[in-house]
Amino acid sequence: MAEVTRTYKVGQHPDLPPPRSEVGVIGWVKYNLLSTPFNVIMTLLALWFLWSIIPPLFEWAVLDSVWTAESRKACWAKMEVPEGAACWAFIKDRIGLYIYGFYPAELRWRVNLSFVLLVLAIVSVLYENMPGRKFGLWYAVAFPFITGWLLVGGLGLTHVETDQFGGIMLTFIIGITGISFSLPIGILLALGRRSTLPVIRILCVLIIEFIRGVPLIALLFIASTMLNYFLPPGTAFDLLLRVLIMVTLFQSAYIAEVIRGGLQGIPNGQYEAADSLGLTYAKSHLLIILPQALKISIPGIVNTFIGLFKDTTLVLIIGMLDPLGVGRASLADAVWAGLAREVYIFVAIFFFICCFGMSRYSLWLEKRLSTEN
Amino acid sequence: MRNKITSVIAALGTAAIMSATANAGTLDDVKKRGALRCVVSTGIAGFAYPDKSGVWKGFDVDFCRATAAAVLGDAKKIKAVTSTGKTRFTKLNSGEGDVLWRNTTITFSRDVGVKLRFHGVNYYDGQGFMVNKKLGVKSAKELGGASVCIQTGTTTELNLADYFHEHGMKYEAVAIETNDEARQNYMSGRCDVYTTDASGLAATRSTFPDAQNHVILPEIISKEPLGPATRHGDDQWSDIVTWVYYATVTAEELGVTSANVDKMKSSKNPEILRMLGVEGNQGEELGLSKDWAYQIIKQVGNYGEIFERNIGKSTPIGLARGLNALWTKGGLQYSPPFR
Numbered sequence: 030m031a032e033v034t035r036t037y038k039v040g041q042h043p044d045l046p047p048p049r050s051e052v053g054v055i056g057w058v059k060y061n062l063l064s065t066p067f068n069v070i071m072t073l074l075a076l077w078f079l080w081s082i083i084p085p086l087f088e089w090a091v092l093d094s095v096w097t098a099e100s101r102k103a104c105w106a107k108m109e110v111p112e113g114a115a116c117w118a119f120i121k122d123r124i125g126l127y128i129y130g131f132y133p134a135e136l137r138w139r140v141n142l143s144f145v146l147l148v149l150a151i152v153s154v155l156y157e158n159m160p161g162r163k164f165g166l167w168y169a170v171a172f173p174f175i176t177g178w179l180l181v182g183g184l185g186l187t188h189v190e191t192d193q194f195g196g197i198m199l200t201f202i203i204g205i206t207g208i209s210f211s212l213p214i215g216i217l218l219a220l221g222r223r224s225t226l227p228v229i230r231i232l233c234v235l236i237i238e239f240i241r242g243v244p245l246i247a248l249l250f251i252a253s254t255m256l257n258y259f260l261p262p263g264t265a266f267d268l269l270l271r272v273l274i275m276v277t278l279f280q281s282a283y284i285a286e287v288i289r290g291g292l293q294g295i296p297n298g299q300y301e302a303a304d305s306l307g308l309t310y311a312k313s314h315l316l317i318i319l320p321q322a323l324k325i326s327i328p329g330i331v332n333t334f335i336g337l338f339k340d341t342t343l344v345l346i347i348g349m350l351d352p353l354g355v356g357r358a359s360l361a362d363a364v365w366a367g368l369a370r371e372v373y374i375f376v377a378i379f380f381f382i383c384c385f386g387m388s389r390y391s392l393w394l395e396k397r398l399s400t401e402n
Numbered sequence: 403m404r405n406k407i408t409s410v411i412a413a414l415g416t417a418a419i420m421s422a423t424a425n426a427g428t429l430d431d432v433k434k435r436g437a438l439r440c441v442v443s444t445g446i447a448g449f450a451y452p453d454k455s456g457v458w459k460g461f462d463v464d465f466c467r468a469t470a471a472a473v474l475g476d477a478k479k480i481k482a483v484t485s486t487g488k489t490r491f492t493k494l495n496s497g498e499g500d501v502l503w504r505n506t507t508i509t510f511s512r513d514v515g516v517k518l519r520f521h522g523v524n525y526y527d528g529q530g531f532m533v534n535k536k537l538g539v540k541s542a543k544e545l546g547g548a549s550v551c552i553q554t555g556t557t558t559e560l561n562l563a564d565y566f567h568e569h570g571m572k573y574e575a576v577a578i579e580t581n582d583e584a585r586q587n588y589m590s591g592r593c594d595v596y597t598t599d600a601s602g603l604a605a606t607r608s609t610f611p612d613a614q615n616h617v618i619l620p621e622i623i624s625k626e627p628l629g630p631a632t633r634h635g636d637d638q639w640s641d642i643v644t645w646v647y648y649a650t651v652t653a654e655e656l657g658v659t660s661a662n663v664d665k666m667k668s669s670k671n672p673e674i675l676r677m678l679g680v681e682g683n684q685g686e687e688l689g690l691s692k693d694w695a696y697q698i699i700k701q702v703g704n705y706g707e708i709f710e711r712n713i714g715k716s717t718p719i720g721l722a723r724g725l726n727a728l729w730t731k732g733g734l735q736y737s738p739p740f741r
Binding site: 105112126131132190350355366 | 446447449450456484485498580585608609611717
């Protein structure tokens with residue numbers, strides 16, 4: 030094809046696309062990985078590092094791994110070198126225990142149903158475009174109580190003691206209760222702390238500062254041991270309930286401070302504008318202040334939630350068996366003992382999926398609620 | 403104001419004392435509840451662990467089942483109250499558990515200070531050392547200069563320091579938290595020696611791909627008598643737990659097993675007949691049914707059976723009876739007579 034040459038007047042030449050070497054994959058590599066000699070060295074080092082880590086890890090965890098075996102010995106017998114690859118058969122063998130804890134096997138459908146209800150509740154809270162969202166929100170409010178009844182039983186269902194709860198189910202119960210109850214309580218505490226009524230303010234400050242000043246593990250110990258000494262015999266109530274209350278209180282104090290930060294980030298003009306419209310305290314907060322304050326607090330709130338979700342593993346110390354606890358208890362079974370790596374990697378993957386999901390959602394929410402151009 | 407505060411504190415204190423003393427009648431509580439709550443560990447190889455369907459198994463759990471068989475006539479009616487080393491005594495003393503079968507070393511301070519009642523030693527343990535055979539070490543006295551994996555904050559740490567000091571040897575401590583961590587450190591060669599209770603060493607060694615290359619040294623440097631405990635203040639309940647343990651030992655001594663216990667009911671030995679409730683009313687004196695010991699042996703087995711099933715030679719843990727053999731066979735397991 031003959032080359033077409035055209036002449037343009039000065040200033041009339043249309044913008045040309047940037048040269049190939051400056052955009053696309055090549056450009057990206059050039060600017061981000063190879064821009065200076067130092068970066069070239071760092072890139073090479075990183076490549077070498079990945080090369081030496083990923084293929085063996087992949088081989089260990091996927092290619093050579095064993096998925097069906099009756100015991101550790103049988104597992105190792107299937108490998109070229111004993112302990113040379115992951116033995117996921119151990120996790121597979123115990124998956125029921127990891128998910129349901131000690132929940133009676135014939136009643137596990139109740140837990141499964143709760144998981145389904147949970148997904149529905151999450152969807153109706155998180156996605157605004159869902160049809161019939163108003164009912165969805167009411168449902169989400171009722172969800173903890175429905176599930177509570179479903180899991181514990183009573184009123185027609187067989188009663189299951191909460192000391193049989195364990196595994197992933199227990200993590201979700203503690204995490205979701207903490208998250209869903211601590212947000213409203215935290216908002217109230219934050220508003221209370223900024224209140225002009227001294228009694229309310231001092232009370233809220235005391236609660237927040239006391240709870241924030243004590244480590245969660247200490248609160249859990251109080252819940253599991255001290256309360257029993259103080260309550261008259263026979264009245265000591267359920268350990269899980271005590272733990273839930275402590276976790277929720279702990280979380281509320283942190284959420285309150287995060288939201289107070291958000292409230293302080295709202296310019297005074299917004300408060301004055303709300304007042305000048307003649308709105309009451311409740312209306313001005315519900316319509317003007319809180320929506321803005323909550324929006325700017327999202328990263329902090331999600332951060333606190335992720336922290337809480339991971340802190341649920343602390344219940345291990347007071348003898349409740351969350352996935353980590355189930356894993357450690359399973360390691361005491363002489364048939365499988367010694368496969369600690371598999372257990373910890375499995376639990377890590379579980380927590381990573383949950384926490385990464387939360388953090389992605391918060392990013393999405395921030396973008397959606399952003400009012401800037 | 404001060405008066406008010408004082409009275410509140412007094413009320414709380416009274417409540418605390420009440421809850422500590424109002425535990426008499428554990429037997430009635432257990433019968434009413436229809437389940438025995440045993441404080442067990444959150445997982446110790448061979449002693450307490452959940453199987454894949456969540457059923458608790460192990461040496462300690464079997465003794466818990468024996469107690470349930472004696473009290474409720476059904477070894478399945480147990481509830482495992484899982485507890486860590488830190489919470490076990492509070493769980494018992496606050497009434498969340500009825501009896502503690504949890505790999506617990508009997509010591510003066512626990513018996514007297516924590517106000518527990520211990521009932522015999524169902525497992526004699528002791529702290530030992532494990533090394534790789536290629537080091538060529540034959541005795542713990544040759545361990546001078548070695549690096550030792552040791553769990554922090556335990557009595558084993560103090561025992562180790564005492565032992566090395568006594569023999570004028572030096573060592574480098576590698577502090578670890580859990581057994582899994584010790585295993586990793588020991589296998590990677592970070593420490594030459596791993597020290598903990600001998601039963602724990604055997605359990606850990608059984609998980610090595612090359613178990614035959616590791617040896618547990620003959621020296622046992624501490625006494626770790628493990629036994630069941632109950633709260634102060636309920637003598638009847640204490641007697642029951644004591645004699646549940648003795649029944650398993652006596653049964654082994656007299657050759658009564660879960661297989662032959664029905665035949666033994668027509669034995670000529672008066673002690674067997676008394677124990678199994680064919681003659682006399684020992685069960686009723688304890689506040690239990692006549693056939694309490696029969697139920698233990700029928701449903702759970704005698705001491706030897708419990709030992710072999712959970713930690714004995716045929717299990718992956720593979721412990722020899724050693725000190726835990728019957729006194730007639732050179733061990734320390736000895737029960738007072740059923741008379």
